[in-house]
Amino acid sequence: MSDAADYVQGERLSDDDIARALRDGVLLGQECADCGHGTGTAAAACSHCGSRDTTAVVLPEDGEIYTETRINVPPPAFEGPYTVAIVELSDGTRLTAHIESDVSVGDAVSFQGTIAEDIRPAPVFG
Template structure:
């Protein structure tokens, strides 16, 4: 698995950030029910199990939902921008869109956007 070391095989926020900055999307899959997420969690959102395994997610996905932000947070200088929920096989991640995308469009990880030492995935 690329993107930095995992602590005892556990995905931490720090290892998730490091992987994202290196161009890899790391998520978690519940070994009890199979539910996958695109970011570190303490327990499965579907069944509550704490038996989670770090998995590398694809960097190409499909726009599941999208919206345009017209009043951005103070730390962003853009007037408007688009965000989307990207479906990556069994997991979904929220990401900024570089350009524009419609529901059903295929998009690829382009990099990250940094704010307050917190990277966010950018797809386009």
């Protein structure tokens, strides 16, 4: 298993670090040292308590659908229709992902890889 430090280029987790990890098939996020809140995005401060004491972490690859929606009219770079969802990972962290299968709220899903239709890859769950 990869270590989060393998992908963090600067002092703080960045969107580029997350993209680099995704290209290698690793889900990267950050965790607040003060309250333990996790996030699947790079942020200067914890969205839960406001602390700036966050650490990059490798996120779990299993979770469940928190909410989902079907995109029937996609942006020009994508082929549709497709499904996107907020996935709540087993540690409680939530992240946005493309979904490869028919899902409903509460369904179990796991990380399948990435989609890279644009310069930024996105996680794919199914």
